[in-house]
Amino acid sequence: MTPVKAGAGGLVVKTRSDETEISSSGRIWTELPGPHPIDFPLRADTIRNLVSRANPAVVNIYTTQASLGRTIGDPLGIVRFGIPLPSIGTSLGSGFVIHKDGYILTADHVVEGSHKIRVVLLKTQPPDRTEAYDARVIGRDHEAGVALLKIQPSRALPVLPLGDSSRLQIGDPVVAVGNPYGLSHTVTSGIVSFIGRKLPGSDARGKKGEFIQIDAPINPGNSGGPLINLYGEVVGINTALAARAQGIGFAVPVNTAKSAIPGLLSGR
Numbered sequence: 001m002t003p004v005k006a007g008a009g010g011l012v013v014k015t016r017s018d019e020t021e022i023s024s025s026g027r028i029w030t031e032l033p034g035p036h037p038i039d040f041p042l043r044a045d046t047i048r049n050l051v052s053r054a055n056p057a058v059v060n061i062y063t064t065q066a067s068l069g070r071t072i073g074d075p076l077g078i079v080r081f082g083i084p085l086p087s088i089g090t091s092l093g094s095g096f097v098i099h100k101d102g103y104i105l106t107a108d109h110v111v112e113g114s115h116k117i118r119v120v121l122l123k124t125q126p127p128d129r130t131e132a133y134d135a136r137v138i139g140r141d142h143e144a145g146v147a148l149l150k151i152q153p154s155r156a157l158p159v160l161p162l163g164d165s166s167r168l169q170i171g172d173p174v175v176a177v178g179n180p181y182g183l184s185h186t187v188t189s190g191i192v193s194f195i196g197r198k199l200p201g202s203d204a205r206g207k208k209g210e211f212i213q214i215d216a217p218i219n220p221g222n223s224g225g226p227l228i229n230l231y232g233e234v235v236g237i238n239t240a241l242a243a244r245a246q247g248i249g250f251a252v253p254v255n256t257a258k259s260a261i262p263g264l265l266s267g268r
Helices: 047-056 252-263
Strands: 004-007 010-015 019-024 058-073 080-101 105-106 116-123 129-141 147-148 173-178 186-197 211-214 227-228 236-241 248-252
Touching: 047 058, 047 080, 047 116, 047 173, 047 186, 047 211, 058 105, 080 173, 105 236, 129 252, 147 248, 147 252, 173 236, 211 236, 236 252
Parallel strands: none
Antiparallel strands: 004 010, 010 019, 058 080, 058 116, 080 105, 105 147, 116 129, 129 147, 173 186, 173 227, 186 211, 211 248, 227 236, 236 248
């Protein structure tokens, strides 16, 4: 659990080698001033500019899981010693920075069972270079389907502002950025297909509440990445794709994540 103590301006979250001052409400994210104009012009370079601003705050997440596999037995089948053989697995996912000190939001199942987490992000100077950090889990919320990670960056990181998913409407254009199949910072776009979709047996991908259904292509490795509106705000956390179906993906509403963050900061 991450130690938390009272500070003059709210709470001070102590990590291994630094302190981050946050409000007593646990709000560590930023939001754009509103309201947003309805007649927002969609130009030829709208998504291009949006992605160029978002990419430095989107991270690739690589995890390693250790598990105990089969056991060593008596070759004659008389006695089984039950000595487990270790098994190492790896997986990948996505996430995004919500605080300049290295707080990263992702999907809960991306880091489930991990004993080592490596985060890779783009450097702004020089451009198109990457830097990697070890990350640790600050908190996980299995019901909300989100997790909060922390790295110790050597600089103040760019962040993605969080929007208001309750303002989404069917037909709204959205952009997904992530790491499908290890293809870093892949961008796909589409529209909101349905709001409040309930998924039977959603398991570790967010049992609490309902999902945003989108037609932007979502593939393995996209999980945990941001779903962004045309204003550049995160409105969802990409979390699942429908098996045996094309053009159907799902995201956890960002308002669900915002409600979970104070608990994640306390280590729950």
